[in-house]
Amino acid sequence: MTEAVETRTTTYREAMREAIREALQRDERVFLMGEDVGRYGGTFGVSRGLLEEFGEERIRDTPLSEGGFVGAGIGAAIGGMRPIVEVMTVNFSLLALDQIMNNAATLLHMSGGQINVPLVIRMTTGGGRQLAAQHSHSLEGWYAHIPGIRVLAPATLEDARGMLGPALEDPDPVIIFEHGSLYNMESELDGDAPPVDLTSAGVRREGDDITLVTYGGTLPTTLAAADELAGSGIAAEVIDLRSLRPLDTETILASVRKTRRAVVIDEGWRTGSISAEISARIVEGAFFELDAPIARVCSAEVPMPYAKHMEDAALPQVADVVAAAREVVGSRP
Amino acid sequence: MPRETIELPYEVERLTILGEDGEVDEELVPDLDDDTLLRFHRTMLLARRFDERLLKLQRQGRIGTFAPVSGQEAAQIGSAACLEEADWMVPSFRETAAALWRGTPASALVLYAAGYNEGAAIPEDAHDFPIAIPVASQIPHAVGLAYGSKYRDAGEVVLVYFGDGATSEGDFHEALNFAGTYGTPNVFLCQNNHWAISVPRETQTAAKTLAQKGLAYGIPGIQVDGNDVLAVYAATREAVERARSGEGATLVECVTYRLSVHTTADDPSKYRDEEEVEEWKKRDPITRLQTYLESRDLLSEEDVDDLEEEIAGEVEKAWEEAEKRMEELGDPADMFDHHYAETPPHLEAQRERWTDG
Ligand SMILES: Cc1ncc(C[n+]2csc(CCOP(=O)(O)OP(=O)(O)O)c2C)c(N)n1
Ligand SMILES: [Mg+2]
Numbered sequence: 001m002t003e004a005v006e007t008r009t010t011t012y013r014e015a016m017r018e019a020i021r022e023a024l025q026r027d028e029r030v031f032l033m034g035e036d037v038g039r040y041g042g043t044f045g046v047s048r049g050l051l052e053e054f055g056e057e058r059i060r061d062t063p064l065s066e067g068g069f070v071g072a073g074i075g076a077a078i079g080g081m082r083p084i085v086e087v088m089t090v091n092f093s094l095l096a097l098d099q100i101m102n103n104a105a106t107l108l109h110m111s112g113g114q115i116n117v118p119l120v121i122r123m124t125t126g127g128g129r130q131l132a133a134q135h136s137h138s139l140e141g142w143y144a145h146i147p148g149i150r151v152l153a154p155a156t157l158e159d160a161r162g163m164l165g166p167a168l169e170d171p172d173p174v175i176i177f178e179h180g181s182l183y184n185m186e187s188e189l190d191g192d193a194p195p196v197d198l199t200s201a202g203v204r205r206e207g208d209d210i211t212l213v214t215y216g217g218t219l220p221t222t223l224a225a226a227d228e229l230a231g232s233g234i235a236a237e238v239i240d241l242r243s244l245r246p247l248d249t250e251t252i253l254a255s256v257r258k259t260r261r262a263v264v265i266d267e268g269w270r271t272g273s274i275s276a277e278i279s280a281r282i283v284e285g286a287f288f289e290l291d292a293p294i295a296r297v298c299s300a301e302v303p304m305p306y307a308k309h310m311e312d313a314a315l316p317q318v319a320d321v322v323a324a325a326r327e328v329v330g331s332r333p
Numbered sequence: 334m335p336r337e338t339i340e341l342p343y344e345v346e347r348l349t350i351l352g353e354d355g356e357v358d359e360e361l362v363p364d365l366d367d368d369t370l371l372r373f374h375r376t377m378l379l380a381r382r383f384d385e386r387l388l389k390l391q392r393q394g395r396i397g398t399f400a401p402v403s404g405q406e407a408a409q410i411g412s413a414a415c416l417e418e419a420d421w422m423v424p425s426f427r428e429t430a431a432a433l434w435r436g437t438p439a440s441a442l443v444l445y446a447a448g449y450n451e452g453a454a455i456p457e458d459a460h461d462f463p464i465a466i467p468v469a470s471q472i473p474h475a476v477g478l479a480y481g482s483k484y485r486d487a488g489e490v491v492l493v494y495f496g497d498g499a500t501s502e503g504d505f506h507e508a509l510n511f512a513g514t515y516g517t518p519n520v521f522l523c524q525n526n527h528w529a530i531s532v533p534r535e536t537q538t539a540a541k542t543l544a545q546k547g548l549a550y551g552i553p554g555i556q557v558d559g560n561d562v563l564a565v566y567a568a569t570r571e572a573v574e575r576a577r578s579g580e581g582a583t584l585v586e587c588v589t590y591r592l593s594v595h596t597t598a599d600d601p602s603k604y605r606d607e608e609e610v611e612e613w614k615k616r617d618p619i620t621r622l623q624t625y626l627e628s629r630d631l632l633s634e635e636d637v638d639d640l641e642e643e644i645a646g647e648v649e650k651a652w653e654e655a656e657k658r659m660e661e662l663g664d665p666a667d668m669f670d671h672h673y674a675e676t677p678p679h680l681e682a683q684r685e686r687w688t689d690g
Contacts, residue, residue, distance in 0.1 A: 039604040040531030063501035063537050064468055064529050092467065095502070130397050130448065134466035271679075300683060305668045306397060307448030313665030313687065 006191050013183040015157045016046050016122075018193070019164035020084060024054050027082055030168065033060040033069055034086030043088050044124055044183055070096035070121065074104050074173075077119040082168050087123040089131075090139045090177070104173040105148030116171040120164065126179040126217040126267055127315055133303035136311075138267035140177045140216060141274035144244035150174040151245040152198060155182065155219035157189045159242060162196035170198070177244075179217030179267075201248040203255065207235035210325050211255040213278055214265040215241035218316055222265050225321035234329055244274060252278065253285045260291040263324045265316055270298035295324040345544045348568050349558040353616050355624025363567040367631050373414065373562050374626055377406035377619050379644050380430035383439055384593070386648045387446055391597045396447040402429040404560075404592030407618030408524045409494070410434055411565025412585070415520075415573045416492055421482075423462040423475040423493040427524070431494065435461055439651035440658070447655060449662050450671070460489070469495055469502035472521070476508045479517035479582075490576040492520040492569070498529025500543050506550075509584065513550035518576035520569060521552075521584040524559060526591040531604040547584035559587030560618040590616070 010018075023030045032047060038061040041048030051059040062069040066087060073085035087093040093100070100121070107115045127136035144151045150170060154160045160178070167174040204219065205226050214222040219240050226236040237255050241247065256262050262282055266275035275296045282294055300314040350361045365373075384403050390396045402409065409430035416422060422435055429442060436456060444452030455461050462478075465471035475493035482489040499505050500523060512519045523543050527534045540546065544554030553575075557568045565587055572583035590613040594601055601610075626632040669676060669684040676684070 035529075036531045038531075041603065043530075061532050061536055064498040064532070065501045065503065067503050068501070095467070300668060300687065301680060302668045302672055305448070305665075306450065307663055308397075310448070310663060310665050310668050314668055 007188045008191065009186055010157065010189050011183065012157055012160045012178075012185045013044065013046055015161040015189055015193075016164070016178065017048070017050070019161050020047065021050065021053070023082075023084065023164055023168055024050070024058060027168070029080065029082040030084065031058040031060065031081065032084045032086065033062050033073065035062055035064060035088050037061060037086050042086065044178075044180065046178070046183075047086070066092050066095035067099055070099040071103070073119050073121070074099060074107070074117055077117050077173075078107070078115055083119055084164070084168070085119065085121045087121060089135055090123050090125040091135055091137055093121075093123050093139075100143075100149070100173070100175070101146050105146050108148065108172070117173045118168070118171050119173045120167045120176065121173070122176045122178060124180045125177045126181060127299070127304045127311060128181045128217070130306060130308055130311060131304075133306065136304035138179075138217065138299065140244055141266065141268040141277075143175055143177075144247075144274050144277075146245070148172065149245065150198065150243070151177070152243055153177045153179070153216035153241065155179070155216050155240050155242070156202075156204075157185070157187050158193070159196055161189060161193040163198060165195045166198050177216060181217050182220075185220065198243055199246060199248060200242065201251040202240045202242050203237065203251065204240045205236065205238040207237040207259065209235045209259055210261040210263065210329055211237045211239060211252070211259045212263050212265060212321065212325065213239045213241065213252055215244060216267070218265045218267050221316060221318055222321055224318045225325065228318065228322050229325055232326075234325065236325060247277070247281070249281050249285065252282065256282050256286045257289045260289055261328045262290075263295045263297060263321065263328055265297045265321055267299050267316060269301045270296060271301060273298060292328045295328050297321050297324050341548065343545075343548045345542050345554055345556055347556045347558070348564045349561050350563040350567060351561045351621055351625055353621065355621055355628060357563065357625060361563075361567065363563055363570065365563075365566065369414070370622075370626060371631060373410050374619070374622050374632065375640060375644075376434050377410050377430065377562070377622065378640060379439075379647065380406050380409070380433055381619060382641075382644050383433070383442070383648050383651070384429065386652065387443065388593070388597065390443070390652065391446070396443065398597050399446040400427040400596045401591075401593035402427055404590045404613065404618070405524055405526055406430045407562035407622070408522075408559040408565055408587035408589045411562040412492060412494075412520070412522050412569040412587070414566055415569040416490065419460060419487075419489050420573070421460045421462070421475070421478055421489060421491040423471050423478070423491060424464055425468070425471060425495050425499065426464045426466055427496070428464070428494050432461070435459065437461070439648065440654035443651055443655035444658055447659060449659060451658070451662055452655070469499040469504040471495070472499070472504050472508035473511065475519055475521075476512045476515070476517055479512070479519045479576075480515055483515070483517055488577060490518045490520065490573050492522055492573070494522050494524060496529060497523065497525040497527065497534050497537055497543060498532065499523070500546060501537055509547065509550040509552055509582070512582040513552050516579070516581040518579070519582035520572045520576060521547075521582060522569065523584065523586045524589055525586050526589050528591050528595065528601075528605065530595045530599060531601075533605075542586060544584055544586040552582050552584055554584040554586065556586045556588060559589030560616050560621060562618060562622050589618070
């Protein structure tokens with residue numbers, strides 16, 4: 001029997017920091033590196049205080065070289081370390097895409113099964129913070145396209161706290177996407193914060209009338225939309241994908257078979273997005289159970305505008321999700 | 334089979350002309366007429382006051398994030414002033430002073446900082462590039478641009494700005510290598526302001542200077558006192574002349590200091606000592622030039638007071654103009670503009686959906 005541990009109120013940022021701290025305490029092979037992670041405590045404040053606690057060897061500020069430090073992370077992982085590499089934002093991870101895709105995701109294959117790359121890369125993703133066109137995109141779906149890596153999108157405090165441990169134990173590369181709008185999210189968290197599974201989607205709200213499928217930064221938006229829909233008598237079920245690769249198709253299909261309707265909410269650009277993949281899987285697996293066409297709520301297909309009201313207009317909002325759900329529910333077979 | 338030393342024809346000079354006390358080395362003073370010197374001073378002061386105003390506007394929530402230039406005015410004005418109109422200026426994201434020198438209206442800069450891309454529109458015929466947020470990504474562009482100039486025999490020199498942090502990116506090294514092999518007419522102007530957000534220059538590279546990074550690529554490098562506008566001008570002019578006469582690229586490292594925040598999203602008290610900032614305030618590039626101009630009777634205290642008043646009016650006017658334009662702009666449907674030469678049907682369809690609500 002484990003002792004009962006109290007719950008407390010904390011933030012997504014702190015949950016993530018605790019996960020890193022625990023990983024550092026538990027395993028000497030773990031170290032964190034990236035731009036501004038040390039003295040500054042990370043651009044989004046996730047690693048604040050860790051330099052003081054663990055020292056410079058384990059909390060390393062790097063030169064400004066994404067390709068360099070992601071590549072070094074791969075080498076360190078192969079050599080027996082367990083690096084956590086932080087990339088400031090998903091936009092800048094593109095400088096390291098060659099390392100991530102051509103190398104991290106491919107070395108096991110290139111080595112005839114000899115070389116695993118137990119690397120964890122964390123990065124901030126998404127818009128809504130007025131950081132404009134070269135900082136704010138939601139490219140999780142691109143990464144989910146790549147075989148050979150695991151792609152996670154923690155959207156709750158439990159997942160922010162619980163995903164890192166198992167990710168570090170995974171012998172293959174794992175990317176963890178932290179949506180920038182979630183860092184200040186507060187909720188209760190169990191003191192003992194158990195590790196979580198990395199493969200299944202979560203049902204965040206149950207309902208019989210329509211399935212809303214989402215992940216990451218749009219989970220709070222979608223839950224708010226579900227609340228609003230409940231007010232007008234529509235019971236929405238909300239699926240949080242949690243893992244974008246592999247995708248838990250079964251959980252999605254089970255829900256759609258029950259509700260017979262689906263809206264996919266994805267902050268990525270619609271064309272060629274993960275929302276397209278999910279729609280395709282629903283059509284492949286539950287076509288005859290659908291009562292209405294699937295709808296999607298995605299970002300406008302433009303570089304992220306800078307002005308606040310324009311950025312809001314470009315991103316999926318609660319009202320957009322509600323409108324899409326109403327339309328799908330309203331269309332009778 | 335001897336083990337011998339290869340002689341590399343390489344040395345890195347460091348140039349200062351106007352000292353911290355405002356004294357000059359008469360031998361080295363570049364040939365600049367009084368009006369030009371006064372324009373240097375005026376534009377540097379304008380950039381400083383403009384910066385301060387933007388910072389206030391940002392704190393009041395009236396504009397978004399921006400990167401202040403304070404402390405780096407000499408590095409930018411001294412270098413931008415070496416360019417002809419037809420030469421190209423390729424900025425990173427902190428080149429307010431250089432942009433003002435090149436003729437970008439201050440109101441456009443405010444508009445952009447407020448989140449309106451219309452403010453990023455480059456004045457007609459100006460040979461300036463838009464700002465580049467992905468660090469160092471603009472450096473290869475400058476090389477390609479210069480290659481085109483060389484190929485067409487256009488005689489246009491391309492000057493590209495970047496910071497100390499940028500020298501760690503692959504793009505920087507690849508660009509210098511490319512420029513070395515192609516002999517392109519480039520000036521690589523590094524503003525070493527000692528910090529890349531919270532990462533100090535010593536963490537960025539174990540090299541003694543950034544100027545020496547030209548060595549590996551066969552490009553000369555020079556380090557200048559970046560708070561000395563005369564030295565920056567003299568060194569950049571030599572580099573521009575080399576480029577124009579077909580001798581290839583030069584790396585100019587301006588040693589300067591970021592007196593303010595990295596951007597308005599930053600809080601430097603978390604990672605640097607106020608004492609260091611105070612030390613650098615004593616080497617303020619504007620005060621230094623002002624002392625020199627006063628010693629030459631080109632400027633009096635009264636002149637400076639008048640100038641301050643004039644500049645305050647100009648900064649105010651820039652904000653008013655920007656504010657007025659903001660009232661006309663910002664229809665969310667405008668976000669579908671400017672992604673293709675001609676907006677394709679799939680984006681037009683999205684625009685219509687947005688417009689219909
Ligand atoms: C490729 C890339 N990585 C990270 C960032 C985030 N970032 C913006 S500015 C900056 C530091 C740049 O330092 P430096 O080149 O010295 O220029 P300075 O800001 O000092 O002018 C960083 C890390 C970025 N914009 N682009
Ligand atoms: Mg710098």
